[in-house]
Amino acid sequence: MxxxxxxxxxxxxxxxxxxxxxxxxxxxxxxxxxxxxxxxxxxxxxxxxxxxxxxxxxxxxxxxxxxxxxxxxxxxxxxxxxxxxxxxFAVAIVIATKELILCFSGTILRMSSRPFSIGDIIESGDYLGYVVDQNFLTTTLKELEPDFYSATGKTLVIPNSLFLSAGITNHSFIRPYMIHSFNIYLEPNARQVNVYHNLLSTILEEYWDTFQQENPKFLTQIRGKRLIQQDALPKVRFTTNDGAKHKFVVTFPCRAEARLEQEQAILKRLFATEIQ
Known part of the structure; x- marks a missing residue:
């Protein structure tokens, strides 16, 4: 004493x-x-x-x-x-600062692997948003709505310890581009499956031709990131959901800021066409 x-x-x-x-x-x-x-x-x-x-x-x-x-x-x-x-008191201090130690560990993981940077759109656990700030304890996101990737107006401050237990999905890995996907649900009609599939394929082919002309460096960037080129091409897949409805999954490359605009353009053109 x-x-x-x-x-x-x-x-x-x-x-x-x-x-x-x-x-x-x-x-x-x-x-x-x-x-x-x-x-x-x-x-x-x-x-x-x-x-x-x-x-x-x-x-x-x-x-x-x-x-x-x-x-x-x-x-x-x-x-x-x-x-x-x-x-x-050493043991008590370690226990009291457990969360801080985990946050620093998550920071070390983030800095060593560099899975994202400021301005990227990331998803980790239940959180999705733009990265606007990083420090040794937390990462700040501008929250995005998961279905349409539109801003909710909310700010998320998540502890870096989350990166130790949850995976990180970087939707901006090929920034300024991204691979965007959305779903189209239709009432079951076996006769119209091929019609819708062919129409969507045609729309995507025309979109791809225009996109390549406006973004000639896209494929070069894909190869530079060591990605499989086939995965970055526009495509449409057909399946069904749990409610037995027909589901078309549309995937296409685009500029990150234009993803919603391009999605709406595809949908408008699809439903503006009269299906027999």
Missing amino acids: NRIIEASVHFIDVVASRGIPATITLILALGLCRWVLHRQIKRQEKLSDELKLRWTNIVKNTSYLVLVISLVLIWAPQIQTFALSLTA
Whole structure:
């Protein structure tokens, strides 16, 4: 007990004499650097909003990393002396900080595998949205509605520990393009299955010809990502659902921002055609 009291007194003395001034100076210096860099990023008119957001995020996380490392270096001797007298509390500290440790572990996994970056559309567990911010504990998403990929207006802040237990689906792996899919449900009619299938195939073939002319680098990018080219081509598949309705699954490549527009164009053309 006496050793704990002596260590505590020594720790407080050192904090008052050296630790606090150094810490305050460090925080002020990092805050100033971060403010200057943010102003410089905002003034860069040639950078897109997405790149500005990404660089702002990098500056923020780098400043946090420098702060943590610097604080450890400043306080390491004092913490070591104090901690030697508090070994009995080590297990309690680990238990109390379990979630924080899991979040840091998820961050390490994310940084090492780089499954996504700012601006990507990702899906993990029950969450789907645009990545707008990342830090050492959480990832912030602008939520998307799963059926139409339209914004809900909500912001999701998910702990990075989720990435340890749930897979990550990156819908923007071939950004600025994506492979979009949607379903069409029709009442059962065996005579019209081939008619609808052929009509959808024709619509997709014409769409593909136009898409290649407007996006000549798409196939080159697909090969650069080591993806199977056949998987990126427009296609339509026929099946049935649990309600015995006919189901057509339409898949096609598009620019991420135009996915809903192209989907609506295909649907309008399909149902504008008179089926005998």
